Amino acid sequence: MKNRVITISREFGSGGRTIGKMTAEKLGIKCYDSELIQKIASESGFDEKYIKDAGEYAPGGFLSSALLNRAFGPTNEDYLWKIQYKIITDLAEKESCVIVGRCADYILKDKADCLRVFIHADMKFRAERIVKVYGERDESPEERLKDKDKRRAAYHRFYTDMKWGHAQNYDITLNSGTLGIENCVDIITKLY
Amino acid sequence: MKNRVITISREFGSGGRTIGKMTAEKLGIKCYDSELIQKIASESGFDEKYIKDAGEYAPGGFLSSALLNRAFGPTNEDYLWKIQYKIITDLAEKESCVIVGRCADYILKDKADCLRVFIHADMKFRAERIVKVYGERDESPEERLKDKDKRRAAYHRFYTDMKWGHAQNYDITLNSGTLGIENCVDIITKLY
Numbered sequence A, B: 001m002k003n004r005v006i007t008i009s010r011e012f013g014s015g016g017r018t019i020g021k022m023t024a025e026k027l028g029i030k031c032y033d034s035e036l037i038q039k040i041a042s043e044s045g046f047d048e049k050y051i052k053d054a055g056e057y058a059p060g061g062f063l064s065s066a067l068l069n070r071a072f073g074p075t076n077e078d079y080l081w082k083i084q085y086k087i088i089t090d091l092a093e094k095e096s097c098v099i100v101g102r103c104a105d106y107i108l109k110d111k112a113d114c115l116r117v118f119i120h121a122d123m124k125f126r127a128e129r130i131v132k133v134y135g136e137r138d139e140s141p142e143e144r145l146k147d148k149d150k151r152r153a154a155y156h157r158f159y160t161d162m163k164w165g166h167a168q169n170y171d172i173t174l175n176s177g178t179l180g181i182e183n184c185v186d187i188i189t190k191l192y
Helices: A016-027 A034-044 A048-054 A062-070 A076-094 A123-133 A141-160 A181-191 B016-027 B034-044 B048-054 B062-070 B076-094 B123-133 B141-160 B181-191
Strands: A004-010 A030-032 A097-100 A113-120 A172-175 B004-010 B030-032 B097-100 B113-120 B172-175
Touching: A004 A016, A016 A030, A016 A097, A016 A181, A030 A034, A034 A048, A034 A076, A076 A097, A113 A181, A123 A141, A172 A181, A181 B181, B004 B016, B016 B030, B016 B097, B016 B181, B030 B034, B034 B048, B034 B076, B076 B097, B113 B181, B123 B141, B172 B181
Parallel strands: A004 A097, A004 A113, A030 A097, A113 A172, B004 B097, B004 B113, B030 B097, B113 B172
Antiparallel strands: A172 B172
């Protein structure tokens, strides 16, 4: 136990995933992002798209339906959360790594030696980035970002009871828009 | 205009003031903290203790009484805020510097090239630090810290309508408790 793990929470479009990958590469450790979804898929039997949607990218009503259904026992979401919890805990036990998203900061609290990072940027930076990087064609990328932000915050809040984006929950938070992706990578790498 | 200014907001006891002073020294620029209070005092005619209390260290009821009194025109606090606003704006116009507290991040928004920093640490770290550094003798430093946190957040919210400690309001937030004071100084110095 007590491997060193960098957990990265991030606003959609802020470059958090890229920063995670670049940092891991520099440090010669693995970065888990979509690999995590694959692991959860293979362990749970659900398909990857469902896990992605039911997780941070919850479709409209997911949280409220999860709450309603809970009266009748554990939901699919609770089942996935348990698997996610176990996979992330196992990873941290096995190796030092970077984990992007999936509430890893909360799951590994008191379990691993974590550097808890939050990456954010203003709307303009992120809107331009999702159009450029993901080729998003939406008429209003800003609306899509606002929606994503809301869902991620709600998901995080629901399962962790922590306020997403609140400085006090992290060791460091970085504005990738004003500081630049490279600077963020350098700072995290040096702190590790 | 467009000097480079580092603004440091901080939780009481987190070492934000020390980090500001050390960073300024390393960069060979000035750090304004208590000097700011002196300037506000000499410009306003109020004494330094009053300004300190009426500012971030507002005594119980200050905010509510400020709200009530406002119905009858501007209050002392509004008058002080205007002077503080002008002094901080003038400073940024005159020189590159570090400014600790006093909502400088908000005041200089769009006015100077700012690196907006927030320093925080957990209760245990801060409680030990205020006893060690300030020789606080309270039976419960934790209670005092909670009270200070509340006042600073309320003051900030009242005058700036920004959420204090929300990552999105800063370029970088640092946990001085887990990262260490020296690391914080290094990171800010390099980013400057």
